[in-house]
Amino acid sequence: MRPLKLGMVGGGQGAFIGGVHRMAARLDGHWQLVAGAFSSDAVRAHASAAELGIDLDRSYGSFTDMAAQEAAHPDRIDAVAIVTPNHMHAPAAIAFLEAGIPVICDKPLTATMDQAHALAQTVRDTGTPFFLTHNYTGYPLIREARAMVARGDLGKIRVIQAEYAQGWLAQPLEGEGQKQAAWRTDPDKSGAGGAIGDIGTHALNLLSFVTGEVPAHLSADLQSFVSGRKLDDNAHITLRFDSGARGMIWASQVAVGCENGLRLRIYGDEAGLEWSQEDPNRMKLTSLNAPARWLTRAGAGTSDLATRIPAGHPEGYLEAFATLYAEIARALRGENEAAELVPGLNAGLEGMAFISACVASSSTGGKWVSLD
Amino acid sequence: MRPLKLGMVGGGQGAFIGGVHRMAARLDGHWQLVAGAFSSDAVRAHASAAELGIDLDRSYGSFTDMAAQEAAHPDRIDAVAIVTPNHMHAPAAIAFLEAGIPVICDKPLTATMDQAHALAQTVRDTGTPFFLTHNYTGYPLIREARAMVARGDLGKIRVIQAEYAQGWLAQPLEGEGQKQAAWRTDPDKSGAGGAIGDIGTHALNLLSFVTGEVPAHLSADLQSFVSGRKLDDNAHITLRFDSGARGMIWASQVAVGCENGLRLRIYGDEAGLEWSQEDPNRMKLTSLNAPARWLTRAGAGTSDLATRIPAGHPEGYLEAFATLYAEIARALRGENEAAELVPGLNAGLEGMAFISACVASSSTGGKWVSLD
Amino acid sequence: MRPLKLGMVGGGQGAFIGGVHRMAARLDGHWQLVAGAFSSDAVRAHASAAELGIDLDRSYGSFTDMAAQEAAHPDRIDAVAIVTPNHMHAPAAIAFLEAGIPVICDKPLTATMDQAHALAQTVRDTGTPFFLTHNYTGYPLIREARAMVARGDLGKIRVIQAEYAQGWLAQPLEGEGQKQAAWRTDPDKSGAGGAIGDIGTHALNLLSFVTGEVPAHLSADLQSFVSGRKLDDNAHITLRFDSGARGMIWASQVAVGCENGLRLRIYGDEAGLEWSQEDPNRMKLTSLNAPARWLTRAGAGTSDLATRIPAGHPEGYLEAFATLYAEIARALRGENEAAELVPGLNAGLEGMAFISACVASSSTGGKWVSLD
Amino acid sequence: MRPLKLGMVGGGQGAFIGGVHRMAARLDGHWQLVAGAFSSDAVRAHASAAELGIDLDRSYGSFTDMAAQEAAHPDRIDAVAIVTPNHMHAPAAIAFLEAGIPVICDKPLTATMDQAHALAQTVRDTGTPFFLTHNYTGYPLIREARAMVARGDLGKIRVIQAEYAQGWLAQPLEGEGQKQAAWRTDPDKSGAGGAIGDIGTHALNLLSFVTGEVPAHLSADLQSFVSGRKLDDNAHITLRFDSGARGMIWASQVAVGCENGLRLRIYGDEAGLEWSQEDPNRMKLTSLNAPARWLTRAGAGTSDLATRIPAGHPEGYLEAFATLYAEIARALRGENEAAELVPGLNAGLEGMAFISACVASSSTGGKWVSLD
Incomplete structure (x- = not known):
């Protein structure tokens, strides 16, 4: 079975949780990272992409560009992981949801209740899948x-x-x-x-x-x-x-x-x-x-x-995190019961x-x- | 050094904490149990005294009798341990304090705030030593x-x-x-x-x-x-x-x-x-x-x-309990700093x-x- | 029930295990220490006896004297605890066994196999009870x-x-x-x-x-x-x-x-x-x-x-040790099954x-x- | 940085340690599994390859075929993981070492001392890198x-x-x-x-x-x-x-x-x-x-x-295992000190x-x- 294609927003050099998402996504072989807007600083974003072995034409300077171009890409990503600080969760997630790209968002949902309501509305309006990595739920x-x-x-x-x-x-x-x-x-x-x-x-x-x-x-x-x-x-x-x-x-x-x-x-x-x-x-x-x-x-x-x-x-933290990524992959492939446990x-x-x-x-x- | 003489109110057959007080009091050799009103039921009180090897003329049918007679006894007890249910703490303690006999009382102090205030007043009025066995403080x-x-x-x-x-x-x-x-x-x-x-x-x-x-x-x-x-x-x-x-x-x-x-x-x-x-x-x-x-x-x-x-x-629970009894003995023998740590x-x-x-x-x- | 009377050989000032034996013997109220040859140094022996509240006419300068005089005493000890260094276990135990006084001996049995055989022969010849305090067997x-x-x-x-x-x-x-x-x-x-x-x-x-x-x-x-x-x-x-x-x-x-x-x-x-x-x-x-x-x-x-x-x-070390002393007391009082578990x-x-x-x-x- | 290409001998359906090697190899992104002789049973071997998403022209029916063909492959594997029962370690490892392909071998080395000597001789003769996955050494x-x-x-x-x-x-x-x-x-x-x-x-x-x-x-x-x-x-x-x-x-x-x-x-x-x-x-x-x-x-x-x-x-077992794979990758890329800790x-x-x-x-x- 071929892995699903993953994009990432955030998680460039100096970040912590982005690297964890990548290891977790790789562990079971369900995902392959192929695109990213790894930093709001374009230079750092592209340097991070190079380190990660991402083709530079899939390295974006902003999540807005990324959402737009990936939506139109012939080999577009199957989901995007959003691993920025909290206040950027909502705008980034909304951009991808509106582009029809499923979102895997780090917790907490957003920085404010207003953002949370806006994001919730977008999820309902678009019907695009949305997952939240409360990773501790993945422990056996x-x-x-x-x-x-x-x-x-x-x-x-x-x-x-x-x-x-x-x-x-x-x-x-x-x-x-x-x-x-x-x-x-x-x-x-x-x-x-x-x-x-x-x-x-x-x-x-x-x-x-x-x-x-x-x-x-x-x-x-x-x-x-x-x-x-x-x-x-x-x-x-x-x-x-x-x-x-x-x-x-x-x-x-x-x-x-x-x-x-x-x-x-x-x-x-x-x-x-x-x-x-x-x-x-x-x-x-x-x-x-x-x-x-x-x-x-x-x-x-x-x-x-x-x-x-x-x-x-x-079996530890990464494995628990990876369980979520595995279940998200199965959910996106149509195994509906796999999604039941994913926050x-x-x-x-x-x-x-x-x-x-x-x-x-x-x-x-x-x-x-x-x-x- | 001869052990101090201990009396006890409560702690007869079927009781729990009385037996613990006795073991704790014995451990270091500072105390010898010589008198008691072990139950409000006189038959059970005397049976308990016999089991404990207490002379029957020091086994009392009520704490009132015990306080009165011990106060007048030529070889009177150095302290009394009160190990009854909570609602009897205050009346028993007050009786001994007024008789000039130091009190070692199980916790909590009393059943009601009113009883607590009455007891506090008696301690202040009589100046008789009063100790409370918050035993967990005795752990090294x-x-x-x-x-x-x-x-x-x-x-x-x-x-x-x-x-x-x-x-x-x-x-x-x-x-x-x-x-x-x-x-x-x-x-x-x-x-x-x-x-x-x-x-x-x-x-x-x-x-x-x-x-x-x-x-x-x-x-x-x-x-x-x-x-x-x-x-x-x-x-x-x-x-x-x-x-x-x-x-x-x-x-x-x-x-x-x-x-x-x-x-x-x-x-x-x-x-x-x-x-x-x-x-x-x-x-x-x-x-x-x-x-x-x-x-x-x-x-x-x-x-x-x-x-x-x-x-x-x-070293365990009994030893911690015994530390309190040892310190009370030292306090009653005039080592004032020994009393500082006893509740x-x-x-x-x-x-x-x-x-x-x-x-x-x-x-x-x-x-x-x-x-x- | 009145406590049994205990004597002790060794365990004077500066010793360790003697004090543990005394606390263990006291815990349940089965024993009262009344005599001792607490040191091979007579001055230290009597000073130790005084500290322990032992009547000086029951403080002996050697275990030989103690065995002889206790055997003849109207209120003689019910057992002796031997808590010396290993090489003295055999001679002291043999002296008391031959005097008909039950022995509670710290471990190991003796310093040499020759001593062990001599001690064993004495136990068999005299029929006097002999107990060994492998105290860890007392844990519940x-x-x-x-x-x-x-x-x-x-x-x-x-x-x-x-x-x-x-x-x-x-x-x-x-x-x-x-x-x-x-x-x-x-x-x-x-x-x-x-x-x-x-x-x-x-x-x-x-x-x-x-x-x-x-x-x-x-x-x-x-x-x-x-x-x-x-x-x-x-x-x-x-x-x-x-x-x-x-x-x-x-x-x-x-x-x-x-x-x-x-x-x-x-x-x-x-x-x-x-x-x-x-x-x-x-x-x-x-x-x-x-x-x-x-x-x-x-x-x-x-x-x-x-x-x-x-x-x-x-419940801890002392309590386990005390279990042995309690069982020895019961054994000496004729409860034969109590002795079964005591080494x-x-x-x-x-x-x-x-x-x-x-x-x-x-x-x-x-x-x-x-x-x- | 592009991942190294990994082959595997053994580890097909019903096996245990092969799956662990694959997860460990994936975790850090240093390796990509591209070829295998997953079973000595050809049908099972190819079925396993299909499940793992391996191109069928890189799925081999025997390790002999695999060693020969991979050695000649334009995009040949960078190393092979041998995860068979012990008695097959030596013949499989020798085949790849002689083909010039680095070997990552599960422990113990071989089933017999004779096999061990033969394997050791081959390592010395060929100079091809050889690693042994004593995985517990990877714990931080x-x-x-x-x-x-x-x-x-x-x-x-x-x-x-x-x-x-x-x-x-x-x-x-x-x-x-x-x-x-x-x-x-x-x-x-x-x-x-x-x-x-x-x-x-x-x-x-x-x-x-x-x-x-x-x-x-x-x-x-x-x-x-x-x-x-x-x-x-x-x-x-x-x-x-x-x-x-x-x-x-x-x-x-x-x-x-x-x-x-x-x-x-x-x-x-x-x-x-x-x-x-x-x-x-x-x-x-x-x-x-x-x-x-x-x-x-x-x-x-x-x-x-x-x-x-x-x-x-x-961080757990898989991560420790993955540390070995990461270090092997670094060693094969020329970082000599990375190899020092790998068994x-x-x-x-x-x-x-x-x-x-x-x-x-x-x-x-x-x-x-x-x-x-």
Whole structure:
């Protein structure tokens, strides 16, 4: 089977997540990168294309040019990956959607709710496929957890504890020329959410993906600990779900020594489970009156979902990311069920609503805010 | 050195925490149990005394008798341990304090704020020593953590995450004749707090003991998941400290599979630390730009505080409890600095104020409530 | 029930294991220390007795005096604990056994095989009870493991991996006046075994206690890494059992950073288990084609053997040690089944034969040596 | 930069390791699979080629044809990956080496020492590059460990503990039609080594890679626990190194519940380290008189070797495998230093000598055997 052809917006020299998208896209052989607008700086864009082995006539100086010319290209791309800072997600995605080219967009959806609504409208108007890379949903044991909750292994869900703790912004790196820190702490590029947008939306998406529940109300307390920082770098958010479940999200970028501490714990009235992204190949399952069981990826007692190699071999972050790219490829080839698990527009809109609600609650003294 | 003489109220046949107090009191040889009112049922009280090898003329049918007669006894007890359900703490403690006999009281202080104030008044009026067994403060690495925070190893404290997760009340055991469950879910015996009183106050005390900070405001969401239960069995509490630090407490008795998951994480602007009661002989210390270090009890790099045996030998729950009894003995023998670390009346009052504030916040929609 | 009366030989000022024996003996209230010959130096002996609150007419200047006078005392001790360096175990034990006083002896049995045979002969001749404190057998989950193997949960045992890794002798502490290091590395006081005697015998005893099997043949490679050291500080020992099982013991005192790494892994043809002394309240159980289960002390699925407090509270080293003292007390009071689990003379003789066989194998180039 | 062109021998439908090689080769974009002799069954070979999107004129029915025709092809492959059962490694590799095509060979080198010598002769005669995929050497923290040992962070190495525990062959799967089990337990296809060849050589290679030391003598005890099995499924091997270090390898395929338990512990006279393949992004470093430090992949205090993504994101098995493919690509493009870390012929010869020595020692009662 020939690979699908992929284009990319962003991800040039000095960028981080673009390189991850490329590795993930390559892993299973479903995709071949053939075109890109790798930077808003044309010189850097073409230099990046050369490094990546892209033909220079498929290297574009802007996403507008790229959308227009690729739409007309006889061997046009099958999808475009948008891996720019947040504020460029909406304009770039809209350009490709309108050109009829499916979009694979990094999270969060956009920088502002206004952009989110505009993008949503475009998706609806054009009917062009849209995918959002909430990559943590690709871990095999997260798929397993979702299946377990769906078939009732945990009973009725009561408590959902999600957290995403990082420490890399404990100091004012944005004032020291660190590019990743600079745009993430800049409201013009990230929108209203700092930690809540960058990592809180991942925690939200993950808990929703696994439980099938989106919070109905929240009460938030956002804080900027680093002097001069304009966006939150720590957030405590208490959640209520329509099902009666309660929960919380703690998102922090100032938890010194935490690297990428995305962790999910779910307790139903019959069993509980615990999973941590830094140790993703194990999941603790605790049923009433039974010893704790540790499921391992592809190990005994699992359904072997979304996994590539046998148990005991650490399948990791890239592989989880690649699962999304593989499913997107299958979806675009017409396997509709493949798309069911890939986050899409709704996941993005939920994230944007979450950011808005956090800001609203925290700024009104922790008042409970509806997420409708 | 001869051991001090200990009396006990409660802790007869069928009780739990009384036996723990006795083992802890014996461990270091500082105490000898010589008297008791082990049950409000006189037959059971005397049977318990016989089992414990207590002379029957020191076995009393009520704490009132015991306080009166011990006060007049030529070889009277040096202190009394009160290990009854919560609602009896205040009357029993007051009786002994007024008799001039020092009191070692199990937590929480009392069942109601009114009782707490009455007890506090008695302590002030009589000047008799009063100790509260927030036993988790006795762990060597908790002492180490406190010393580290005090000398500034973590820098300025920003985020404090405390949790106490249990699963033993995930089902309605109180309806099945389980004595421990029955009084803990009964407002008449426990007061206004369920999980927040039974275990939330431990989390509160632990974070305050280590950081030296008591929360100034809180916003709480309490929930009773088990049908018919009158007190909270799950609580999410967001905290603000006057120093600017933020934090949270999650206390749950319905987290299926959690045994005694008391856990503390503290992040300052220079370092963070993590400690878990179920693995109490290790503590993770993460400093800016350095690999994580794991301190072990009595291991390299520690001050060897409150420890009895060399590193690598698991010193545990009983030993931590015994540290409190040892320090109380030393305090009663006149070593004043020994008393500094033992929780006393203030720790109890803070716990009671915490319970009241949680109830007040949760019942007003998560409004932030002051703890003054 | 009144406590039994305990005497002690050794364990005075500056000693380590004597204090541990005293805490363990006190924990459950079964024992009261009333007499001792705490040092071979009479001044130090009496000073130690005073500190311990022992009446001075029960403080003896030598174990010979003590055995003679206690045997004739109207309120004579019910047992004596011998906690001296290894070379004194035999003479002291023999003196008390001949006086008709039961002996609780620290491990290993003696310093030499000749002493071991003499002691064994005395036990047989006098019929006086003799106990050996291989304390690690007192951990609740070790009791659980023994019961699991006995009832066939693991199937037929195939592989037994035991290790005991310490790092405290990685440097020549014996040349720096460290008393604990000095006698342990001195053949005159420890006998032919260094690491194999001090900790290898613990590993041997533990694997035998749990599996019910004693190795039949071994091949050993002993090494002294620290320059000038006369006894082994690292040992690799391969084992064969008559049942067909194979196994190994690694014992080291030079594994830098290891504190007290006693670890046992056992694999049968139906299941395997793993346990580590530094994390003694959890045990991994892996059955064919099933997820790994983690048993916790007193937790779901366990038999709650030899445990004092509920699951989730770390019961530790002292409590395990105390279990032996409690069982010895019960045995001396006539509960015969209580004695079944307490290591006795045979465990000691097995340890001595093990040391001899290790030395013999290693000195003949790893030749397999029979343990008969 | 255009990818190099890769061919493959073996790895067709039903195979395991071939698919892993393909994913690893794709991950970084250095390789493109363009040709193959995917099976010795021509029908299956071509069906596999079609599935993989290989042009049918580059799908060959035998490795002999493939070597001959590719050597003459105008766009000939830059290297061939040999991923057949062990007994075919030598003939296939020799065919390509003689055709001047670089070889990337799965481990162990060959099935017999005779084959190994023939292959070694061919490598020397032809001068064609030869690489061996001991893939575990590609883990970032293994690279870090190697650098640490090399620069003396551990001091002089004393003890090396390596183990590789699996449980998948605890039952006679080879009699149930399981293809992976069948050839691994068949001396005609695997050679003289069962567990020692399949996984023991990995443990050997890993310890040599990290320490730079190859054992000089060994004493082995091999065992087949499963009835009727012709090759060892459990091995205890004691090692001596010329440097004076001692060590051991435990390799087992019958350790029920172990998945892929490759673990390495190294102790020098100044520090020790521990690493486990199932948790490969953390490494424990213990220096004399200091708290244990946990290095994380790409985390604080590391050199960030061979890593693709930031700390906290689990980089795993495929990524480690891909590191070898990337380095081979760089080596073939003339970056000589890239080849230094990739296992080659010598690593393979060491593995073969190890298997022979294990068999020789075990069959002569654990006699120490030289590895020269």
